Amino acid sequence: MSIMDKVENVKEQYKDGNNLAKRTNLHVKHSTNKQGFVPWLFEKYEFSKGYRILELGCGNGTQWENRIHILPEDCTLVLSDFSEGMVKVVWDKYSGQKNMLAQKLDIQNIPFPDNCFDIIIANHMLYHVPNLPKALSEVKRVLKNGGKFYAATNGDGGMRTYLRDAFKKVNQNLNSFTKELSFTLQNGQDLLEKYFDDVQRHDYEDSLSITETQDLIDWLESTVTIATYSKNDLNGFYDYFEAIRQKEGAINIHKEAGLFISTKL
Structure with missing residues (x-):
């Protein structure tokens, strides 16, 4: 188990938004891709009237801002x-929506009956799960036949x-960003195909051009609780990146990043 999927680290990282x-x-x-990742995701999602939709690891619910009200008629979003x-954050945001429920739960033990949801979403969270096989088995169990599982990752x-290269240059004693994530664009297809009949990968082309170091x-600093470095270890990094920004105009x-769409047939 890595720091990324240790329960105590993940709890501390996501104790609030x-x-x-x-x-x-x-x-x-x-x-640099001005479409934005979330609008791109909503081009991939397929929602229909009366669907039951479950998002796992919803975080602060940002992807539903200005969108939750346009779900098709009679949809239910959990x-x-x-x-x-995080559950409190999304409840405070969306409790006025009749079609929304908010619930604390663990993907490794989903408290819903078999064949319950038409759509399940788990974006940028599967690499935090300690027992990924158990989690994917649970997703398959509660997904209806013909239902789709959307999982975005890096x-x-x-x-x-x-x-990884920047850390080597600034502080060779730090061994950061070297351990492969448990669920990535590179290994996600193979992992998902053990549980789902049809798995498709979609890549989102993008880059960062950072003009404010x-x-x-x-x-x-926001990743310290799930990283192999402390806040003090980041001393010197501002100057390193700022020199790049001044020389090149941007970092x-x-x-x-991308999305796997898996279908349970």
């Missing part, structure tokens, strides 16, 4: 998270590769 908001801010402000703090390259430092980082 502050860390996630800092990471989201970096991508919203500095991504927003769930392992963190009680690649093991892109931003991770860039930061502090936003990148804020991103790094340019390729991103690897």
